[in-house]
Amino acid sequence: MTDKADHSRRNFLYVAAGGLGAVAAGATAVPFVGSMFPAADTLAASKTEYDVSTVVEGQLVVIQWQGKPVFVVNRTADMLNRVKGHDDLLKDPMSQAIDAVQAEWMDTDEKRIYRAIKPEILIVVASCTHLGCIPLFKPTSGREDWGDSVPENWAGGWHCPCHGSFYDLSARVVNGSPAPQNLHVMPYKYKTDSVVLIG
Amino acid sequence: MIEKMMNTRLFHWVDERTQLGSIIKSQLTEYPVPKNFNYMWNFGSLALLVLVLQIVTGIFLVMYYKPSAELTYGGYTVAFDSVERIMRDINFGWLIRYMHAVGASAFFVVVYMHIGRGLYYGSYKGPRELLWIIGVVILLIMQGAAFFGYLLPWGQMSFWGATVITNLFGALPVIGEYLQQLLRGGFAVGDPTLNRFFSLHYLFPLLLAAIVGGHIHALHVVHSNNPEGIDIDQEKETIPFHPYYTVKDALGVGVFLLGYCYFVFFNPEAWGYFIEVDNFVPANNLQTPAHIAPVWYLTPWYTILRTFENKLIGVLMMGGSLAILFVLPFLDRSKVRSARYRPVFRQMVILFFVSVVVLGYCGHSAPSATLKIVGAIATSVYFGFFLLLPFVHKFEKTKPLPEGI
Numbered sequence: 001m002t003d004k005a006d007h008s009r010r011n012f013l014y015v016a017a018g019g020l021g022a023v024a025a026g027a028t029a030v031p032f033v034g035s036m037f038p039a040a041d042t043l044a045a046s047k048t049e050y051d052v053s054t055v056v057e058g059q060l061v062v063i064q065w066q067g068k069p070v071f072v073v074n075r076t077a078d079m080l081n082r083v084k085g086h087d088d089l090l091k092d093p094m095s096q097a098i099d100a101v102q103a104e105w106m107d108t109d110e111k112r113i114y115r116a117i118k119p120e121i122l123i124v125v126a127s128c129t130h131l132g133c134i135p136l137f138k139p140t141s142g143r144e145d146w147g148d149s150v151p152e153n154w155a156g157g158w159h160c161p162c163h164g165s166f167y168d169l170s171a172r173v174v175n176g177s178p179a180p181q182n183l184h185v186m187p188y189k190y191k192t193d194s195v196v197l198i199g
Numbered sequence: 200m201i202e203k204m205m206n207t208r209l210f211h212w213v214d215e216r217t218q219l220g221s222i223i224k225s226q227l228t229e230y231p232v233p234k235n236f237n238y239m240w241n242f243g244s245l246a247l248l249v250l251v252l253q254i255v256t257g258i259f260l261v262m263y264y265k266p267s268a269e270l271t272y273g274g275y276t277v278a279f280d281s282v283e284r285i286m287r288d289i290n291f292g293w294l295i296r297y298m299h300a301v302g303a304s305a306f307f308v309v310v311y312m313h314i315g316r317g318l319y320y321g322s323y324k325g326p327r328e329l330l331w332i333i334g335v336v337i338l339l340i341m342q343g344a345a346f347f348g349y350l351l352p353w354g355q356m357s358f359w360g361a362t363v364i365t366n367l368f369g370a371l372p373v374i375g376e377y378l379q380q381l382l383r384g385g386f387a388v389g390d391p392t393l394n395r396f397f398s399l400h401y402l403f404p405l406l407l408a409a410i411v412g413g414h415i416h417a418l419h420v421v422h423s424n425n426p427e428g429i430d431i432d433q434e435k436e437t438i439p440f441h442p443y444y445t446v447k448d449a450l451g452v453g454v455f456l457l458g459y460c461y462f463v464f465f466n467p468e469a470w471g472y473f474i475e476v477d478n479f480v481p482a483n484n485l486q487t488p489a490h491i492a493p494v495w496y497l498t499p500w501y502t503i504l505r506t507f508e509n510k511l512i513g514v515l516m517m518g519g520s521l522a523i524l525f526v527l528p529f530l531d532r533s534k535v536r537s538a539r540y541r542p543v544f545r546q547m548v549i550l551f552f553v554s555v556v557v558l559g560y561c562g563h564s565a566p567s568a569t570l571k572i573v574g575a576i577a578t579s580v581y582f583g584f585f586l587l588l589p590f591v592h593k594f595e596k597t598k599p600l601p602e603g604i
Contacts, residue, residue, distance in 0.1 A: 036262065037290055
């Protein structure tokens with residue numbers, strides 16, 4: 001029987017049947033893997049509205065957007081002053097490293113430095129770009145309030161408790177931090193003078 | 200194909216450490232199978248396929264299902280809402296849930312065919328008694344898993360089905376009340392019941408997977424029966440499992456999947472047989488649905504329960520109707536296996552199959568005076584089969600068995 005077998009025909013049938021089986025198995029995997037991606041109701045909750053006028057001067061508020069923490073800071077004139085003058089200590093002073101640290105509205109140097117549509121209202125994703133912890137807000141300068149947890153020339157900003165990354169008051173990462181990037185900005189726009197739509 | 204794979208260096212590396220090669224040979228490429236199987240022998244592999252489908256779809260459903268009877272703002276419960284979320288919001292959630300729900304019924308279709316084949320061709324008889332007994336254990340665990348699973352959507356039929364079945368245990372003397380509380384975790388079916396049923400619904404398939412392994416192992420020790428029911432020459436009258444029966448099983452899988460996909464995609468409720476209409480209504484512990492019946496695969500035993508007016512006797516007879524399957528190999532004393540050569544047994548076993556179908560029909564219908572009589576007759580036939588079996592060989596004239604296959 002084996003002598004008379006048409007092997008090219010047999011191989012073709014093997015490959016055709018096996019190939020179809022593989023396609024079917026692959027197609028079957030689609031709904032299962034697909035089911036693990038965010039569901040429709042999760043995607044529907046991807047936009048958040050927030051009234052920034054509820055944040056008083058100098059205050060930091062942590063809100064949620066897509067289940068992630070977001071910082072909203074109302075910076076005082078003093079805090080805005082302390083954003084400047086230490087560009088040499090920053091990894092990415094103009095927020096140009098990757099897409100996630102910049103936005104379309106950053107069309108002037110001023111906006112790239114303050115990283116905000118309205119300079120006083122800073123809105124950034126509150127996850128340290130190292131491994132995702134929420135950095136601690138340490139807004140005053142020097143070591144008076146913070147002891148040696150911050151460097152001597154501390155200009156105010158954030159300190160991540162997990163692995164010691166530092167960010168300045170525009171959430172730009174300081175040299176020597178394990179975090180690779182500035183805190184990320186997310187898409188947002190002002191719906192009215194004080195209500196922002198995040199997402 | 201398989202020979203090529205077994206010649207690779209990687210395979211040799213694995214083989215030296217696991218003897219995978221000799222396992223493949225003894226269990227697949229050189230495992231001897233009677234050459235005369237008919238299509239009734241396809242249902243074992245189909246049952247294995249459905250078990251895998253149920254486990255895989257179940258694992259994915261658990262990623263979104265929440266076993267809690269707590270009320271939500273919508274006025275339903277966490278469990279009911281999570282099932283609706285699977286149906287509406289989860290990507291392909293409807294597909295995976297329908298695969299699981301239809302799969303439950305499909306599992307019983309193929310397993311009942313598998314058991315029917317074993318009965319008709321005498322596969323339960325020596326030397327395969329233990330193989331049969333392991334199979335009965337599998338059936339009981341399947342029924343348990345199906346029952347636990349049916350509570351999870353927390354619909355009306357879930358709730359009242361669980362109430363009725365847990366009440367059965369309450370009929371037992373002395374321990375009944377405690378057993379009932381143990382099952383329910385309270386004085387009525389409620390949140391604790393849902394949580395433990397969910398836990399057990401996850402446990403039972405693990406048991407199934409292990410015991411199915413034992414079932415297959417036992418099969419491969421005593422080897423398959425065949426339609427003629429005779430002992431065969433393991434050299435001359437067999438062909439290797441692979442490729443001959445893997446191909447035949449693959450054909451069976453193709454045919455099965457056509458039917459399975461029809462129900463999954465076009466008729467998942469199967470006119471109320473697979474998913475009962477009342478289960479689309481959230482559980483309400485203050486109102487019983489107008490007509491309550493278990494899903495079709497449990498209805499034969501439900502009829503046996505209903506037939507007896509004494510609650511305790513009904514419960515015992517229902518348990519007995521399943522338990523008697525364990526001793527079937529020892530009730531049948533005939534030396535001939537296959538019903539092909541046993542004219543009396545053949546009539547009996549066909550009548551038995553009819554009685555199971557009639558019992559199933561009665562259990563699914565609303566109780567009535569006529570159906571009660573029909574159910575009682577079918578119950579008598581069901582038990583009559585087992586009562587008559589030990590005596591059949593005394594008067595049955597079996598036909599001459601063939602020399603070989």
